Amino acid sequence: MTKNQMLKFVDVERDMPAKRDAGLRNKDFHEIYAEFADAKAQEQASRCSQCGVPYCQSHCPLHNNIPDWLRLTAEGRLQEAYEISQATNTFPEICGRICPQDRLCEGNCVIEQSGHGTVTIGAVEKYITDTAWEKGWVKPIVPAQEYDQSVGIIGAGPGGLAAADHLRRQGVQVTVYDRYDRAGGLLTYGIPSFKLEKPVVMQRIEQLEQAGVEFVLNTTVGEDISFDAIRGKHDAVLIATGVYKTRDLQAPGSGAEGLVNAVDYLTASNKVSFGDDVPEFESGELNAAGKRVVVIGGGDTAMDCVRTAVRQGATSVKCLYRRDRANMPGSQREVKNAEEEGVEFVWLSAPKGFTGDPVDGVMIQKMRLGAPDATGRQSPELIEGEDYIEKADLVIKALGFEPEDLPKLWNEEALTVTRWGTIRADFRTHSTELPGVYAVGDIVRGASLVVWAIRDGCEAADSILNFLAQPAQVAAE
Incomplete structure (x- = not known):
């Protein structure tokens, strides 16, 4: 197949993998998209225009060689496509599932700008790597040479895992410390299975374990082991803790029972999916079954919460957001999926307080959009006299995350x-x-995207390798 034979976007329409019926998928936690068949993946990949300046690649944080692996997929050279994909992305099967392609690669596709509908980049990426696992093309990590130097990584999320992969391939000894009982961070406990089924994450962690990466789990730095001890044990240390402190609401009634943080709610749901015993779920504290649920927030975490609540059997699920649909930070694709599954979005609404203890309602004030703020987005303004109460039995706060005070928690004031x-x-x-x-x-x-954490992890691993090489260079001189 030549380059000119790639330009099928004029004749072939954009087509995503089949999406499971909303009335069925909202009752389980399986992924909602089916897999591309081989012929369909080739067809959709052939829509790529192979443009001279690939904006899809330049707008990908990892700068994946997207046009190259699309062309190889269209030619049926799937193993080569996987090798190209894996060369720049430690976890392509994960990014293919959870990256907001509509804001990154697909949102900047040239044929999308010309009105033909973007190439389904994420779906093809997922298909390539899923096939690679199935066919045995994903090889064990076997360093060409082993080194005595070791690196301690604090945090087993996407950034820490990407760095561990990169360092281990170069023969460096790697130990990963994490507070949870499973590695993966938000990939394991923050993102629901209907977006990212957990065996997809676990197979990568098993690959790292088999390569010799040591995971020290159920370990909180500053309590179970000191930061100073980790520094003393390793030649270099990478901090990849993520941000887990939930932004809170200071409003009347905010201390009532029935108000929960998004991270706690999603973690409990994901632990249940592993078959774990979760008392807070069994008691109903972190379980939406039979409840009127209100989620506050408009980001991807809020979308995860509303769609999880539907699947848990909530009687109603509403999402409050203080701006309108066009100005919300979450993926529009996720909003559409949520609406299909029965979620109601209450735009231009903000919580003023809460009634009852346990909570039985959210005091809502209506908003309108005014002048743009410093970021260029229109600022919400209060509309006087239009307050009302929305009945609720469970309120989930998905207002974003802030960093913990690590210098204090770790007793390391020099960590600026x-x-x-x-x-x-x-x-x-x-x-x-x-x-x-x-x-x-x-x-x-x-708080940012998984793909940015992966990029950071790989870049930091390169810097650490250079740092570890310095003593050898000095000795050689």
Whole structure:
């Protein structure tokens, strides 16, 4: 197949993998999209225009070689397509499932701009790597040479795992510390299975374990082991804790029973999916079954919460957001999926307080959009006299996340932070002001995307390798 034979977007319409019926999928936690068949993946990949300046690639945080692996897929050279995909992305099967392609690669597809509908990049990426696992093309990690130097990674989320993969392939000894009982961070406990089924995550963790990465789980730095002890044990340290402190609401009634944080709610649901015993779920505290649920927030975490509540058997699920649909930060694709599954969005609405204890209602004030704020988005303004009460038995706060005070928790005042509380690190090398200590992902950026954490982890691993090589270079001189 030649390059000219790729330009099928004029004749072939955009087509996503079949989506399971909303009335069926909203009753279980299985992924909602079917897999592409081989012929369909080739057909959709052939729609790529192979443009000279691939905006899909430049707008991907990992700068994946998207046009190349689309062409190879269209030619039926799927193993080569996987090799190209894996070369720049540690976890392509994960990004293919959870990246907001509508805001990144697909949202900047040239044929989308010309009105032909974007290439289904995410679905093809998922198909390529799922097939690679099935066919045995994903090989064990076997370093060409082993080194005595070791790196301690604090946090087993996407940034930490990406760095562990990168470092281990180079023969460095890697130990990953995490507070949870399973590795994966938000990939395991923050993202619901209907977006990312857990065996997809576990197979990557098993690959790292088989490669010799040591996971020290159920370990909270600052309590079970000191930060200083980790620094003393390893030649370099990478901080990849993410941000888990939930932004709270200071409003009348905010301390009532029945108001819960999104991270606690999603973690409980995911633990149940593993078959774990979760007392807070069994008691109903973190279970939406039979309840009127209100979720406050408009980001992807809020979308995860509303769609989880539907599946748990809530009698009604409403999402409050203070701006309108066009100005919400969450993926429009996720909003559409949620609406199909029975979620009601209450736009231009903000909570003023809560009634009852246990909670039985949310006091809502209506908003309108005014002048743009510093980011260019229109600021919500209060409309006087239009307050009302929305009945609710469970209120989930999905207002975003903030960093924990790591210098205090870890008794390391020399670990400097920004005015937002994030770790201060060089955005190129990811080094902090502590020698041999690096930081990546949300703990540096603030709450962001998985794909950015993966990029940071890989870049930091390269910087750490250079740092570890320095003593050898000095000795050689």
